[in-house]
Each structure stands twice: as C-alpha cells, then as structure tokens.
Amino acid sequence: MTTTGIRQPQHLKEITSTKENRTSTQFDELDRVLGGGAVKGSLVLLGGDPGIGKSTLLLQVCGELAQKQTVLYVSGEESPTQIKMRAQRLEIDSEQLYIYSETDMSEIRQQVNEMKPDFLIIDSIQTMNEPELDAVVGSVTQVKEVTSELMKIAKNDQITVFVVGHVTKSGGIAGPKILEHMVDTVLYFEGEAHHAYRIIRSVKNRFGAANEIGMFEMKGEGLAEVKNPSAxxxxxxxxxxxxxxxxxxxxxxxxxxxxxxxxxxxxxxxxxxxxxxxxxxxxxxxxxxxxxxxxxxxxxxxxxxxxxxxxxxxxxxxxxxxxxxxxxxxxxxxxxxxxxxxxxxxxxxxxxxxxxxxxxxxxxxxxxxxxxxxxxxxxxxxxxxxxxxxxxxxxxxxxxxxxxxx
The missing domain is CATH 3.30.230.10 (Ribosomal Protein S5; domain 2)
Incomplete structure (x- = not known):
C-alpha cells in the first residue's frame, strides 16, 4: 500500500539517469578540475589565500560566460567601481554581465528571482548575512545558513553558483567544516606570493575526479593558462x-x-x-x-x-x-x-x-x-x-x- 504525498523507495533499476548539463568556462584548465565544465545547478566553492587571484579568475570566467549567458556577480567586499576598474584591466566588456554590491541575502534572493541568471558568483561567502539571524557576519551560524540558501537557489532554480571562501592561517577555508560538506565541488587556489604560477586543485567533486589540477600564470592582463606544467x-x-x-x-x-x-x-x-x-x-x-x-x-x-x-x-x-x-x-x-x-x-x-x-x-x-x-x-x-x-x-x-x- 502506498501513501499519497509521501516519497517511496525506488528500485535502483527503475531510477533513470541523466547526463550532467555542462557549460565550458572557456578555460581548459578550469574545465579540467571541474570534471569537464560547470554543471548546471551545482554549487562550487573556490578557496584560497587573500590576493592569490580568486576574484580575478572568476571575473575572467564571467567575462567568457557572459558572451552567451546571463551572469550576476555579487560582491560584498568591493564596490561596482572597483570591479569595473579590474574588468577594464582584464579587457572584459560583456553585455550580460551584471555587477551587484550587496551582502543582504534577502536582497540577493530578490535580484536572483527577478533576473533568473544562468550563473551566480558570490564574493565572498564570509561577507554575506541572513538578516533574520541574530549572529555576527562571518560567524559559523551565518556562513552555514547562507550556504544552505545558496544551495537551494542552485538546485531549485538550476543556477550554477560559484562561491569564494577565504582561507585561514592553517590553510582551511574559514567558517565551519560543514561548508565543504554542503557544496558539490571544492576547489583550492594555491600559489606563492613570489611566484607567478597558480595551481587550482579540486579536493572534492561530485561530478568528476577529485585531486585534478589546473595551472595558470599571473600576468598584468590577468591569469593565463599553462598548458604544459611539466615544462x-x-x-x-x-x-x-x-x-x-x-x-x-x-x-x-x-x-x-x-x-x-x-x-x-x-x-x-x-x-x-x-x-x-x-x-x-x-x-x-x-x-x-x-x-x-x-x-x-x-x-x-x-x-x-x-x-x-x-x-x-x-x-x-x-x-x-x-x-x-x-x-x-x-x-x-x-x-x-x-x-x-x-x-x-x-x-x-x-x-x-x-x-x-x-x-x-x-x-x-x-x-x-x-x-x-x-x-x-x-x-x-x-x-x-x-x-x-x-x-x-x-x-x-x-x-x-x-x-x-x-
């Protein structure tokens, strides 16, 4: 007997599998660590030291994606003018790239509902806050609830969400460890301040192999892919x-x-x-x-x-x-x-x-x-x-x- 309105267990053979709907970021090195491209409706966490190039990389990716799709870049750390200056330096000028300087998740949700973007960038997760919560911005409670809300946006609206996370002195992503468990993919952006080379490494990926790496070189005009790291x-x-x-x-x-x-x-x-x-x-x-x-x-x-x-x-x-x-x-x-x-x-x-x-x-x-x-x-x-x-x-x-x- 089945009960109306209650989910029932399904036999494995009865479950239909669908191939992931992927979009190329136009950066082969980033596509590699993502498992072949960004999966629609996925939540990706990008962590790294301050100044390593996380925002630069994501802005370059946004510039490529916005050639054909709508991208909403939400920044809680920089003003639209600052982002515009970096975009000019990177020679990014895309019709469908929207910049939004906001930290209130209720306002961000409203903009997402109105725009229905294909991609949403959150820079960074530690600056966002749920106004209903009586907790300090960047605290464990705030980061957990904001991530949970972004996961709902990604899954319910089938929007690909990229989230920037700061790294602590010990090398872990600031905030609760549950942050890494909640997202679909965790990427770390590594490198030394005195080296021009940057490595992006996947430590968790529900849609591809973990421990893949991609390599970039930091130049005046932004990050350039390194096709042959061994050389x-x-x-x-x-x-x-x-x-x-x-x-x-x-x-x-x-x-x-x-x-x-x-x-x-x-x-x-x-x-x-x-x-x-x-x-x-x-x-x-x-x-x-x-x-x-x-x-x-x-x-x-x-x-x-x-x-x-x-x-x-x-x-x-x-x-x-x-x-x-x-x-x-x-x-x-x-x-x-x-x-x-x-x-x-x-x-x-x-x-x-x-x-x-x-x-x-x-x-x-x-x-x-x-x-x-x-x-x-x-x-x-x-x-x-x-x-x-x-x-x-x-x-x-x-x-x-x-x-x-x-």
Missing amino acids: IFLDERLPNSTGSAVVVSMEGTRPILVELQALVTPTAFGNAKRTSTGLNTHRVALIMAVLEKRGGLLLQNQDAFLKATGGVRLDEPAIDLAIAVAIASSYKEKEINQTDCFIGEIGLTGEIRRVTQIEDRIKEARNLGFKRVYIPKNNLKESLRQSEGIEIVPVVSIQQALNYLF
Whole structure:
C-alpha cells in the first residue's frame, strides 16, 4: 500500500539517469578540475589565500560566460567601481554581465528571482548575512545558513553558483567544516606570493575526479593558462648539479614532472634540522631514516633542506624514490644524469613498492625527452607497453637503486 504525498523507495533499476548539463568556462584548465565544465545547478566553492587571484579568475570566467549567458556577480567586499576598474584591466566588456554590491541575502534572493541568471558568483561567502539571524557576519551560524540558501537557489532554480571562501592561517577555508560538506565541488587556489604560477586543485567533486589540477600564470592582463606544467617546472634546471632528481607525479589524471631539490650539510648544532617546501616534512624525515638504516647513509648529524620547485605541492607516495635519490645525491656530492627520472614508494624495510598509473607516468617522461626511468620492479609488466624510446630500470630496494646510481 502506498501513501499519497509521501516519497517511496525506488528500485535502483527503475531510477533513470541523466547526463550532467555542462557549460565550458572557456578555460581548459578550469574545465579540467571541474570534471569537464560547470554543471548546471551545482554549487562550487573556490578557496584560497587573500590576493592569490580568486576574484580575478572568476571575473575572467564571467567575462567568457557572459558572451552567451546571463551572469550576476555579487560582491560584498568591493564596490561596482572597483570591479569595473579590474574588468577594464582584464579587457572584459560583456553585455550580460551584471555587477551587484550587496551582502543582504534577502536582497540577493530578490535580484536572483527577478533576473533568473544562468550563473551566480558570490564574493565572498564570509561577507554575506541572513538578516533574520541574530549572529555576527562571518560567524559559523551565518556562513552555514547562507550556504544552505545558496544551495537551494542552485538546485531549485538550476543556477550554477560559484562561491569564494577565504582561507585561514592553517590553510582551511574559514567558517565551519560543514561548508565543504554542503557544496558539490571544492576547489583550492594555491600559489606563492613570489611566484607567478597558480595551481587550482579540486579536493572534492561530485561530478568528476577529485585531486585534478589546473595551472595558470599571473600576468598584468590577468591569469593565463599553462598548458604544459611539466615544462615550466623543469625549465630552470642547472646541468651537472647535485641534490636534484626529477619525479613523475600524478595529480588526478594528469602526470606532471617536477624537480625535487635537496641540500644536505653537516649540522652546526646538536639536533639536525629537517626543512621542506612543497613536501611533507614527516615524509622527508621517514625517508631519511630509511636511507640511514637501509641505505647506509649517516644522516643523523646532517641538516636537510628539501623543496619541490615551481611552488607546487606534492603529497603522493610515488615521490619517495625521487626524494631519497635527491638526498643521497647531495650527501655523496654526486650528480644525477639529467635525463633520468624516478617513480616509486619506499617502505620502512627499504623496499620500492608498486605505484598506480605507471603507463601514463612513463609516457609523459618520454614525451619530455627523458631517456631513463627508475620504477618499482612490480610495475615492470605494466610499463613495458610504454617502454619504446625510454629505458626502464626496475628496482626492488633503495639499496639497489643507490648502487645503480652511485
């Protein structure tokens, strides 16, 4: 017996599936991290440090989208005049782009109901407020309720909503963690103030793969796409230098080659320092312990400084072998061949463990002119399909890898 007006459970086979209605942002790098374009009726959160370029990127995206669709850009931080000045600098002049400086959600709802835009931009979520709530703007209660209201607008009116979120000192998006759980997609805009390159990374995506990255370069006229990040990361390598090793890392479905650098020097104090930029310090300390115990390197009285060049941040297990090789190269003062690269996870007993997507990694290394790649022996069968034009060296342990190289 069924009850009128009450939803009933449906059998999985009876549910009809529909393909997502996507719109290209006209930026291939952003489309990549979104899973192929912006999904109609989705709520996307873009987080990042102040001044990193979030508003610039979204204004450029608005300029492209507004060529064919209606876009409402709501700013709680800047006046329409300030946004107009940035739009002129970015050479944006679209007929269907509307700027609205407001923080009251009741007023914003009214404008959305009247305009029925295809895209809604909220910059930023921490400045918006629900007037009915007796809570401070930017508080947990306000941010939660505003996000809930924006989710209703996105789903009920089938409007694609982009929301800007500020990042705290600890690197998380300011406001409650539930903010990330409520939205469909979470993107982080990363970069260093002294680098021109910016990376946009998806950490959650209900409509595509997470951990995808897109890369941009900040220029005077705005953000420009970087189609080949690997070439950028390897562009300034010094020939015949020690303490340098190249890794093929997977960021989502994209393989990128990055130079890892290590500087190992005798410590001048009692406790040796371990410092890293773009790499997990705990991972570095673990690999150094394995090198000392299993590789025969006396590192306990050595300071170690490591970095991933280009401002990129790497945190997957397959970078272990390259970190170990860079440290050993600096410690032994012996250089690594410029056309060698390294892929592999290191276990605590010194074994080199299997990694995923080995074929894509080797293909990218070969395309960029590398002649030899060191991989885990257990990945050898999979890698043979991409072995033409590049020498594959399978290794079982860190000791074997060091013996081959030094």
